[in-house]
Amino acid sequence: MGERIKLTASDGFVLNGYRAAPEGKPRAGVVVIQEVWGVNSWVRSVVDRYARHGYLAVAPAMFDRLDMGYESENYGPDQFVIIGEMMKRFDNATAPLDVAAAVAVAAVAGKVGITGFCFGGRVSWQAAGLGLGLSAASGYYGGGILGYIDLEPKIPTEMHYGDKDTGIPLEQVEALKARHPGVGIHVYDGVHGFCNSDRPQNFNEAACRKASARSLEFFHKHLG
Template sequence: MSETLAIPTLDDSAQFDAYVARPAATPRAAIIVIQEIFGVNAGIRRKCDRLAADGYLALAPDLFWRIEPGIELDPDIPDQLQRGLDLFGTFDQDMGIRDIEATIRAARAQVGGGRVGAVGYCLGGRLAYMTATRTDIDASVGYYAVAIDQLLHESHAIARPLMLHIAGEDGFVDAATQAAMHAGLDAHPKVVLHDYPGEDHGFATEMGKRRSDAAAQLADQRTADFFAEHLG
């Protein structure tokens, strides 16, 4: 069962929408699905639906609501891909984390104070890392997170489990950046990194040309096992 939930901002000055997928029975926990640069599109909604089928309450907040509420883009269409890249350039990531924090609060209320995790893709993978360093999220997963080398100085603040999936041939995350991620995070007791040699950015998308099925299934199984361990 899916619906739209209005979430108040942290200062209660406004509200934004989140797509919500509910499991058939009492949720095991809640998981926030953090969008790519393409908005809460069909692929992100399907991620939520799959998590709900696994027994989680899944919420995907519209993080671009301050720029263009409700925008949905298809990365396989060149002008829509470019629009997503433009949105990335204008998006306030610090405000995005505040909106994710507001979503964490709403999610906890929805599951009676239970555990809340987060999983993000592309921009959302970067935000999942920032969520791990800046909020009280219980567990986080990032897929092909961008520019994490710029955030390694925050790694000391990671207090709860974080998993990152790294595409070996990522067109947006070069080899030097991947090496910096390993150098900065491999020894961290709360962080685990998984590499996918030969895979490109977006390999675990639910639909479209970017999907690489075998790698996507492997990463998604690792994510499912990770959340089962740390969220229940």
């Protein structure tokens, strides 16, 4: 349904991306931020799903500054070793430039929202705090939330977490909720990555359907 594209950040860096457009005029745009496995088949399926719901959707390859073209279908422990080394080198200073490059492409459809999963959930929260031309953010199980709990969203924002996520304990989620009463913090019956259908040991279809419907409703309200 979608196509591979190139995105150009404001500092001149060219990164890969994936874009999917709906049939007919799009209602708005959505930027989809990857998990740590890059813009792999599951992330592309999310982009395609948003396009089916009427959005012009774009996923930037956020790890291209570390390893051009990186994406993996390997969810095994050996891949986590590689990812761990990459994350040590990940530059939070340039990440917003790559997000903004995707926003610029999606913005031809009008207002733009952002969503993301795991690593992408964290990036979505940070993007909400920066603005970046976005109009709404709906992030999923963004980790390390205590490290950026004082970041104030500039746009309507909601976050989704699993109640059995051992990497993001519920007390951290409750702390985020207490610090940001204006942000919709939703908790589901699930572990980390409960929306990734390519990881059957993590996937919870009922929880993901509920969260996905909530994100769509949120974007319909704030994007159109």
